[in-house]
Amino acid sequence: MDFEMHDTAEMAAFRKEVKDTFSQIIPKELIVSPYDEDVTPEQEAMRRKIGLELGAKGWLRPMWPKQYGGGGLSIDHAIVLEQEIDQYEITIPPYSDSGAGLGGPAIMVWANEEQKQTFLPKMATGEWASWQLLTEPHGGSDLASTKTTAIKDGDEYVLNGTKTFVGTTDTQPDWLWTITLTDPKGPRHQNLSWFVIPAGLPGIMIQPLDLLNGSGGAKCSVFFEDVRVPAFNLIGGENNGWKVAATHLELEHGGGGTVRGTRQVERFIEYCKTTAFNGETIASDPAVRDAIADILTDDNVATLFGLRNFWMSHSKKRMSYEGSQSSFFRKMGGLRKSGLMQQVLGYLAVTSDKAMAPGEGWVDSYMKSSIISVHPGGTQDVQRVIMARRMGIGRTAKEEAGQMPD
Numbered sequence: 512m513d514f515e516m517h518d519t520a521e522m523a524a525f526r527k528e529v530k531d532t533f534s535q536i537i538p539k540e541l542i543v544s545p546y547d548e549d550v551t552p553e554q555e556a557m558r559r560k561i562g563l564e565l566g567a568k569g570w571l572r573p574m575w576p577k578q579y580g581g582g583g584l585s586i587d588h589a590i591v592l593e594q595e596i597d598q599y600e601i602t603i604p605p606y607s608d609s610g611a612g613l614g615g616p617a618i619m620v621w622a623n624e625e626q627k628q629t630f631l632p633k634m635a636t637g638e639w640a641s642w643q644l645l646t647e648p649h650g651g652s653d654l655a656s657t658k659t660t661a662i663k664d665g666d667e668y669v670l671n672g673t674k675t676f677v678g679t680t681d682t683q684p685d686w687l688w689t690i691t692l693t694d695p696k697g698p699r700h701q702n703l704s705w706f707v708i709p710a711g712l713p714g715i716m717i718q719p720l721d722l723l724n725g726s727g728g729a730k731c732s733v734f735f736e737d738v739r740v741p742a743f744n745l746i747g748g749e750n751n752g753w754k755v756a757a758t759h760l761e762l763e764h765g766g767g768g769t770v771r772g773t774r775q776v777e778r779f780i781e782y783c784k785t786t787a788f789n790g791e792t793i794a795s796d797p798a799v800r801d802a803i804a805d806i807l808t809d810d811n812v813a814t815l816f817g818l819r820n821f822w823m824s825h826s827k828k829r830m831s832y833e834g835s836q837s838s839f840f841r842k843m844g845g846l847r848k849s850g851l852m853q854q855v856l857g858y859l860a861v862t863s864d865k866a867m868a869p870g871e872g873w874v875d876s877y878m879k880s881s882i883i884s885v886h887p888g889g890t891q892d893v894q895r896v897i898m899a900r901r902m903g904i905g906r907t908a909k910e911e912a913g914q915m916p917d
């Protein structure tokens with residue numbers, strides 16, 4: 512079976528245009544590194560500038576409708592853009608913008624027209640970078656137990672509470688996309704609401720967290736103390752937040768899929784092929800070749816799940832458990848693959864010293880990030896729970912996937 516994607520004539524012409532443009536707008540000085548200290552404010556500014564240039568061409572959110580600042584382009588164009596920017600080891604957007612990536616589609620489904628006209632173009636052009644704020648200190652898996660309150664006071668809501676493990680110190684946010692408790696006495700799932708919040712409002716404090724990190728900056732806590740947010744910024748109606756959450760979470764749990772690959776496995780294999788001890792390359796050991804075959808198989812299955820979900824979501828196939836299946840496999844696959852790499856390389860796999868770290872530090876970074884990656888977007892346990900509910904296991908009614916934009 513041929514899983515490769517082949518260009519149509521239109522895609523080939525667009526690919527040429529994209530290649531030419533990227534070679535002009537992506538500076539040679541842009542650093543892609545596993546070392547956090549390499550991501551300086553100047554590097555962050557470079558990424559934001561690339562984002563603005565992509566936004567001006569409609570390539571930052573290529574498939575969003577033109578009237579909301581997107582490119583109005585087809586899936587074929589989006590694939591070309593993703594594949595070509597991947598050559599530079601960056602993504603679209605090239606900076607962290609989790610609020611727009613997950614909140615944007617939720618806003619498209621649930622906001623009124625005036626809100627869409629106000630918020631979406633700022634996200635689509637790169638004028639705003641954003642963080643998504645869901646997790647709270649008492650626990651992230653049970654999102655319905657959100658405790659940050661947003662209490663209506665005239666034309667405003669007053670927010671109090673804490674979100675944690677959010678954002679990244681790599682990208683400073685212009686706005687925040689967050690779920691709150693609007694009816695503290697209301698029934699579970701009917702007491703929540705979402706807000707688009709300017710990050711600079713009085714009473715918002717952002718504090719970096721000191722955690723085990725791979726590349727990608729530090730996570731933060733965000734504190735809200737009597738923060739007054741205009742009622743206009745409430746999305747999807749008061750106490751309707753659980754439905755908005757379903758759209759957001761479907762994407763966060765892998766329902767959108769991906770056409771991107773990962774480079775860390777390639778880097779590990781290259782290191783094994785080119786590094787020799789006692790005159791023999793690491794890869795010449797039959798046991799190492801066995802481990803490499805297992806790692807590659809695992810990695811390819813994850814890629815195929817990503818491709819399948821990309822195809823399903825963009826061709827509007829009805830989805831069920833597929834997002835969480837892909838997320839679960841990636842999370843557990845990361846642990847399996849990093850475990851095998853560690854068996855092969857031993858102490859070297861967890862060495863970050865720039866003089867001797869395998870894969871220029873990426874193998875050590877992968878060891879850390881494969882552990883960290885079990886948590887974001889819901890842990891592996893939560894993915895299991897979702898798959899069971901979508902398949903109707905342990906319940907009388909099957910749970911539906913969240914509503915996606917048209």
Ligand SMILES: Cc1cc2nc3c(=O)[nH]c(=O)nc-3n(C[C@H](O)[C@H](O)[C@H](O)COP(=O)(O)OP(=O)(O)OC[C@H]3O[C@@H](n4cnc5c(N)ncnc54)[C@H](O)[C@@H]3O)c2cc1C
Nearest residue numbers: 643644645646650651652676677678886887888889890892
């Ligand atoms: C690198 C990173 C990036 C992140 N980015 C963001 C972000 O941008 N925005 C944001 O809001 N949050 C973010 N998070 C937080 C993430 O969403 C939470 O860590 C996650 O939802 C789990 O919540 P928790 O850590 O509080 O664990 P808990 O919810 O307290 O869970 C603890 C343990 O209990 C298990 N568990 C929980 N519920 C069940 C269940 N029903 N059945 C079986 N087992 C269960 C979990 O699997 C876990 O092992 C990020 C986390 C990390 C590590």
